[in-house]
Amino acid sequence: MSFYANVSAVDVAATTRYILVDKSSSSYPHVAAAELFPKSLNIQLDKEGTGDWILRVGVVEEVDATNGSVTFFHVRQLRAGHTILNEHVPLILKPGRTLDNLTAISSEDVDGSTNWQTDVTLANPTGSNTGPGAGDIVLELEEVDGTATISFSATLEYD
Numbered sequence: 001m002s003f004y005a006n007v008s009a010v011d012v013a014a015t016t017r018y019i020l021v022d023k024s025s026s027s028y029p030h031v032a033a034a035e036l037f038p039k040s041l042n043i044q045l046d047k048e049g050t051g052d053w054i055l056r057v058g059v060v061e062e063v064d065a066t067n068g069s070v071t072f073f074h075v076r077q078l079r080a081g082h083t084i085l086n087e088h089v090p091l092i093l094k095p096g097r098t099l100d101n102l103t104a105i106s107s108e109d110v111d112g113s114t115n116w117q118t119d120v121t122l123a124n125p126t127g128s129n130t131g132p133g134a135g136d137i138v139l140e141l142e143e144v145d146g147t148a149t150i151s152f153s154a155t156l157e158y159d
Contacts, residue, residue: 051146068116
């Protein structure tokens with residue numbers, strides 16, 4: 001059975017982070033704390049104005065009240081000028097592979113970052129704000145420079 005999680009926002013004007021799937025939350029349709037099998041990621045995005053941004057989607061590897069680490073499995077550079085993006089990204093894992101046992105490395109990964117600690121609350125699809133937890137799937141929009149705003153919708157299909 002497939003599940004879907006969607007997070008969206010209008011006119012994001014500064015670096016912002018979101019929880020796309022809260023692994024341990026009973027508010028989501030999956031069994032809380034169950035292994036997650038991502039199947040696809042759909043992103044619709046409109047960047048208006050000048051400036052560079054980076055879109056990242058990843059999984060929280062470890063987190064506590066001091067800092068956290070995230071491995072990003074999808075990164076998209078959004079360069080200067082008006083950008084409209086409608087992207088479907090298949091996320092194919094071999095049978096038996098989940099985000100829990102996935103070994104990955106990316107030049108975008110963060111280790112020991114205070115941006116991802118448990119007392120930094122992030123918006124999520126349930127309409128509440130909560131701190132990230134290990135195994136959560138997260139999304140980050142980082143403003144690199146300029147004065148652009150971003151409106152977006154990101155949907156993850158997962159089992």
